[in-house]
Amino acid sequence: MYASAIVVAAGSGSRLGAGTPKAFVPFGGSTLLAMTLRTIGTVASVAEVVIAVPSGMEPDARREAVTAGMSIPVKTIAGGKQRQDSVRIALALTSAEAELVLIHDAARPLATVAMFEQSLAQAEVYGAAIVAIPVADTLKRVLTDGTQDVPIIAGTVPRSGLWQAQTPQAFKRSLLIEAHTRALRSGIEATDDADLVEQIGVRAVVVPGSPLNLKVTTADDRWLVETIATARLR
Numbered sequence: 001m002y003a004s005a006i007v008v009a010a011g012s013g014s015r016l017g018a019g020t021p022k023a024f025v026p027f028g029g030s031t032l033l034a035m036t037l038r039t040i041g042t043v044a045s046v047a048e049v050v051i052a053v054p055s056g057m058e059p060d061a062r063r064e065a066v067t068a069g070m071s072i073p074v075k076t077i078a079g080g081k082q083r084q085d086s087v088r089i090a091l092a093l094t095s096a097e098a099e100l101v102l103i104h105d106a107a108r109p110l111a112t113v114a115m116f117e118q119s120l121a122q123a124e125v126y127g128a129a130i131v132a133i134p135v136a137d138t139l140k141r142v143l144t145d146g147t148q149d150v151p152i153i154a155g156t157v158p159r160s161g162l163w164q165a166q167t168p169q170a171f172k173r174s175l176l177i178e179a180h181t182r183a184l185r186s187g188i189e190a191t192d193d194a195d196l197v198e199q200i201g202v203r204a205v206v207v208p209g210s211p212l213n214l215k216v217t218t219a220d221d222r223w224l225v226e227t228i229a230t231a232r233l234r
Contacts, residue, residue, distance in 0.1 A: 001045045003120055004094035004173070009033050009061065009106035010052045010079025010086045021054045022216065023106040024064070028226050032216060033061065035109035035229070037068035043116045046102060048072055050093045052079035052086035087193060088180045094173065100124060101176050103193055104168040107216045110228060116168050118207045123170035128204035130170075130194045132163040133211060166209045169193055175202055 009032075013022030023033040030038075033051070040046055049070065053061045055078035065074040075093050079086030087103060094101055100123050102116060115131050122129035139157035144150070169192065171179075179196040182188065190196050194204045216222050 001100060001120065001124055002047050002095075002098050003043075003045045003100040003102055003170075004098040005040050005043075005046045005049045005102040005104065006087060006090040006094065007033070007036055007040065007049060007051045007104055007106050008079070008083055008086050008090075009036075010054050010083070011107065012054065021057060023053065024057065024060060025222070027109070027222070028229055030067075031064055032109045032225075033064045033106045034068045036104065036106045036111070037065055037070055037074075039109075039111060039113060040102075040104065040116065041068060041070045041072065042113055043102075043120075045100075045120055046072065046116070047098070048075065048095055050075045050077065050090040051106075052077055052090040054079065082189070084180075084183065084190060084193075084196070088184065091173075091176060091180060098173050100170055101173045102168050102170045105215060108167055108213055109216070110210075110225060111166075111168060111213050112210070115207065115209060115213065116170075119168045119170040122205040122207055123172060126203075126205045127175050128169075128171045128194060128197045128202050129207055130192075130204050131166045131168055131207045131209035131213065133166065133209045133213075135159045135162040135164055136211075163206060165192055165194060166213050166215070167192075169204070171197055175200070 009023035011022045051061045058076040061076040119129045140153045141155045142151045143154045179200050
C-alpha cells in the first residue's frame with residue numbers, strides 16, 4: 001500500500017494568542033508540526049508527506065521536517081484561505097502513484113501511530129475512514145436573546161449516535177480528488193474532508209479515536225497537550 005500524507009498546518013493560530021502560526025508554536029522543546037511529523041514518519045505505508053503552511057513559511061516547515069528526522073520525501077506548499085483550500089492545493093502535489101491519501105491536522109499532535117495505520121487500512125477496503133469519538137456530553141442548542149444579548153438554551157440535542165470527528169482521515173486518492181473537484185465546481189464548503197466525500201455518495205468507516213487526540217485551539221488546549229506529552233515521556 002502506497003500512501004501520501006497531507007499535514008494541514010496553515011492556520012494562523014489567532015485564538016491561541018501566540019503571535020505565530022499555530023503549527024510553529026514551541027511545545028516543550030518541539031513544535032506542533034514537528035511532533036506530528038515525528039509520528040507520521042513512523043507509519044510504514046506513508047511514502048511521502050505534503051505540508052500546507054502559511055505563505056512564506058515553507059522553509060520553516062522544511063526545517064521542522066529535518067528536526068523531526070523525516071526519512072521520506074517532504075513537500076511544502078502555501079495553503080489557501082480556508083482549510084478546504086489548503087487540502088485541495090496539497091492534494092495536487094501528492095504522487096499519482098499513491099492509492100491512498102492520509103489527511104491530518106498539525107494541531108492534533110497526540111494522534112497515535114495506530115490511529116494512522118487503522119485509518120489507512122480501513123480506507124483501503126472501504127474507500128474512506130475517519131478517526132472519531134462518541135459524544136460524551138449533553139448537547140444544547142443555544143440561541144442569543146435579542147433583548148438581553150445572552151445565550152439562551154433553545155433545546156437539548158439527543159447525543160445517541162453522535163460522534164465527534166477528529167483527524168487523521170484517510171481516503172482513496174481518486175475519491176478525494178473527485179470530492180474536491182466537485183466541491184470547487186459547485187461552491188461547496190465543508191469543515192472536513194469526510195463531509196466532501198460523503199457528498200459524492202461514499203460512507204466513511206469510523207476508527208475509534210481518543211479524547212487525548214486533542215486539537216490545539218486555545219491556550220488551555222496548549223497547556224493540556226504539553227502536560228500529556230510530558231507525561232508520555234516519563
